[in-house]
Amino acid sequence: MKILGLALIFIASISFSQELNCRVIVNALQVQTTERAVFTEMETEFAQFLNTTKWTNDAFEEEEVINCNLVITISEMPSIGVFKASVQVLSSRPVYGSGYETVLINFADRDWDFEYVQSQPLRFNENTFTSNITSMLAYYAYMIIGFDYDTFSEMGGTPHFQNAFKIVNNAQQTSYTGWQQFNSVRNRYWLIENVQNPQLEPIRKALYNYHRNGLDIITKDRQQAEKVILQALSDIQRANRARPRSILTISFMDAKSGELQQLFSESNLATRRQAYNLLSNIDPSRTDEYKALIE
Template sequence: MRSVIAGLFIFLLTVSPLTGQELNCRVSVNAEQVQTSDRQIFEDMETALEQFLNNTQWTSDVFEPSERIGCNIIITLQNTPTLGYFSGTTQIQSARPVFNSNYESILLNFADRDWQFEYIESMPLNFNENIFTSNLTSLLGFYANIILGMDYDSFGELAGNPFFQKALNIANTAQTSNRPGWDALGSTRNRYWLIENMTNQQMQSLRTGFYRYHRLGLDTYMQSGDDARSTILTVLKDLQQIKQQYPNSIFVISFLDAKRVELINIYSEGELNTRRQAFEILANLDPANRAQYEQMLK
C-alpha cells in the first residue's frame, strides 16, 4: 500500500448495533454542562435519536448492511432553560469507503451552533418532511438527507439531487417555527446557507467536483497516484473560482474542514509542480491553516 494512503487520516466510527436502513449513525450526547439530577434522560436521548436515524427508511433504494453510510452526530448540550428544552451545538460527520483500500474518506464535518429542541424521556419522534412537527425531527431529517446527498454525489454526478431537495423542503417548512439556523439572517454558517449553497445552480461545479474528487480521484488513487492528484487539482481550481465569487460560501468552508488532512497527505507525495499548485490554491482558500499546508512541500 502506498505510504500516502497509509498515512491518511482514518475516520473512525463506533458502529451502533441497531438494525438500520441506509444510515449507520452513532449519536453521542455530552451533557456535562447541564445541571440536572436526572442523567438517565441523556442515555435515553442517545438511544432514541440513533433509532430514529438508523431505523427510518430515507430512500427507496435497497442497502446491504455493509453499504450503510457511517456517520456520527455529536451533540454538546450547553443549557436547559426550561424543563424538556435543550440547546447546544452539534458536529455532524459522515464518511465513505475508498475503492481498493481500507480507508474511509470524510465527506461531511459540519458544526451546527444553533441546535435547539424539546425532548422528554421516551417521547415518540414523529417526522413528516412536508409538515413541521418538532425542531428535533426536522434537524435529524435535514441532516439525514444532507448525509445521503453527499454520499450519492460522491458516487454519481449530481446523484444527490433528490436528497438535497428534500433537505431544502425540510428547511423551508421549518422556517415557520422561527427557530434559529433555518433562515438567512444572522450567521452565514447555518443550515439555511448550507442547503442554499448545495442547491445553488451557480455553485453546481462544487457538487460535480465532489464526484470527480471521490470517484475519479480517490477511487483511482491506488492504480495511479499521479493521475488522481491531477484530477483532484482540477477540483481545487474550480473551488478557487467559486470562492472568488462567493467568499463566504459555507460549502467551501465545509469541504476544507472535511478534507484538510486528507489533502495534505495526498499532496505530500508526487510531482513537485503539482504539489506546489495545490499548496498555492489551498493556502489561498484557507489562509488560517497555511502552516499546515506547508507540509506538502517538505
C-alpha cells in the same frame, strides 16, 4: 465496504437495511441536573430514529450503509424538557481498493434548541414541521445521504438535497434558530442554499471527480488521480471566486484539509507546488499548514 479510518469513531455495523449507521453521542457535562437518564435516552432514541427510518427508495446492502456521527453538546437546560445545544455532524465513505475511509462532512451546527420529553415518540412528517428534533435529524439525514450520493455520481444527491430544502422551508415560520437566513451565515439554511446555488455547482461536481475519479483510483494510477484531484480543487477555486468563503467551501476544506496535505506530501515537487497554490488560495486560514508541502 465500510472500513474504519481516520480519527473518526464509527460503530461497527451489525445488520442494516436502512441507509444510515449513525452513532449519536450526547455530551451534557455542562448541564447541572440529577436526572441524567434523559441524555442516555436521547442517544438511543435519536440514533434509532436516524437508523430505522427509510430515507430513500433505494435498496441498501449492509456494506453500503453510510457511516456517520452526530455529537450533540448540550450547553443549557433553561427549564425542564428544554435544551440548547450544538451539533457536530460527521460522515464518511470508503475509498475503493483501500482500507481508508474518507470524511465527507465535518460540519458544526451551533444553534439547536429543542424540547424533549422522555418516552415521547419522535414523529416526522416531510410535508409539515412537527418538532425541532425530528426536523433537525431528518435534515442531516438527507444532507449526509446527498453528499454521499454526490461522490458516486455527478450531482447524484440532488433529490435528497431537495428533501432537506423542504424541511428548511417547513421550518421558516417557527421561532427556532438555525433555519432562517438572518440568524447566521453558517447554519442549516445557508448550507442547503449553497448546495443548491448554481454559482457553487462546480463544488458539487468536484465532489464526484475528487472521490470517484480521484481517490477511488489512487491505488491503481496515482498520477492520474492527482491530476483529477488538482482539477477538482481548481473547480472549487473557481466557485470560491464567485462566492468567496461560502459555507460549502469552508465545510469541504474542514473535511479535507488534512487528507489533502497527506495525499500531496507524497507527490513530486511540481505537483506539491500546484497543490499548495490552490489550497492556500481556497483556504487561506490554513496557509501555514499547507507550507509544509513546499518546504
